[in-house]
Amino acid sequence: MFGRLMPTEGKFFELFNQHADLCVKGAKEMVALMTNFDDLENRVHAIEGIEKQADKVTHNTLEALHKTFITPLDRDDIHQLITRMDDILDLLEDAAQTISLYDIKAITPEAKRLAELCLACTEKVKAGVSLLHSMDNSREILDICAEVDRLESDADHVMRAAMSKLFRDEPDVRNLIKLRAIYEILETVTDRCEDVANILEGIIVENA
DSSP, X not given: OTGGGSOOOTTHHHHHHHHXXXXXXXXXXXXXXXXXXXXXXXXXXXXXXXXXXXXXXXXXXXXXXXHOSSOSSOHHHHHHHHHHHHHHHHHHHHHHHHHHHTTXXXXXXXXXXXXXXHXXXXXXXXXXXXXXXXXXXXXXXXXXXXXXXXXXXXXXXXXXXXHHHHHHHOOOHHHHHHHHHHHHHHHHHHHHHHHHHXXXXXXXXXXX
């Protein structure tokens, strides 16, 4: 009788996978937004919708964490992993809304490249999270985490070059401020993906 009252694991890995999939979808919408400004408002709306879906997944994960007596991973790792993934979509939504609210008329190749790096990072996060259900996948997860670190470093380089070009070549101060904000948000997306990779690495070390 007592055993039936004690949930053991919940569907944490399934919830992680759902959220990671939404991160990729949000990043794909961001790349599409950067590619075709004619459909800006629809893309912004789509990203907002994806972020709301992800919020529900995060809520369900945290609710399950509170109700589950025995968890498959350390409780703090579960909490950190889902909240850092949620940060990714929060920032993608922030970037989309900023582009819309600032009434940016054209995007730069550097901003598009940062969006592409965001997508690449989220795809790696999804790949790493999908393997987390088994520690037999430890080596592959660590290799994926190393790829996220490399992509985040690439984003740093793109960001620095973009900012240098912006301050050197952009004559309109208002446009400079707008584009700098977009660059900073997109680069921070890759930082949060790296945070997720670091959490995954920590989980592997703890459970090795």
